[in-house]
Amino acid sequence: VVLCGARFPEALIEGISKRNGTFIYASPFHYSLLSRTDALSNDALKHVRLAVSTAMKLPEQAAAEFHARFGFELTEAYGIIEVGLPFIRLSGGEEKRGSVGKPLPDFEVRIDHKDANGVGSIRIKGKGMLDAYYSPWQGRADILVDGWFTTGDLGRIDADGFLFIEGREKDVINFVGMKVFAQEVEAVLNQHPEVKESLVYGAAHPLYGQLPMAKIVLRDGGSGPDVDELRRFCYQRLAQYKVPKDFEFVDHLPKTASGKIKR
DSSP states (O other): OOOOOSOTTHHHHHHHHHHOOSEEEEOHHHHHHHHHOSSSOTTTTTTOSEEEEOSSOOOHHHHHHHHHHHSSOOEEEEEETTTEEEEEOOSOGGGGTTEEESBOTTEEEEEESOOTTSOEEEEEEETTOOOEETTTTEEHHHHOBTTBEEEEEEEEEOTTSOEEEEEEGGGEEEETTEEEEHHHHHHHHTTSTTEEEEEEEEEEETTTEEEEEEEEEEOTTOOOOOHHHHHHHHHTTSOGGGSOSEEEEOSOOOBOTTSOBOO
């Protein structure tokens, strides 16, 4: 185990290039940086047997850039503080990008309250579940329902049994009764060549419930697309009601220490 004592990202790059580690456990933010840095050669990760992506959904663009640069797939995982690590995608290859895989041994998963597309609330059951929440105190019996833990995430299971996370229940935007998943829209926006990252959120509206809105961070050195161009880009890839009603260009998005966007 290598403990990186210096600053990020220099310490991470040094640990990879000089220590020849075989396992990396990091967020998409870290992997995107590794894919774009000039401080690593294309074969710098030849010793790595497994690179696990966690903390947030792995964007398709980040997965594709990493594979193109280093020649192997990132392994997406689904970790939950109250449960542990019930999912790691160890198979499926490029065809299953966006999935966190099948349940690991001793875990079960089910989807409740499915919509027409099979998307619903993710429930998990298995060994190693939490005993309680400390503050305010809440025991296991009051948290679990017949042994099932409600994750607060939305997902679907495909025909091969692979779980796909579609977003957080609290992040679903209700636009005139239709569901808009913020992460789905962000994934499309982030495909634009001049968009570095984005944040999609719901703005309260007295008539429509919530309006999908977007904050955009542009890539360095780019003049940036105008709003109409971004809107056309989205219309080509999303249902009309999912396209943000307004776009705001910002210098940065607030993030947690692990690189996860604060919503």
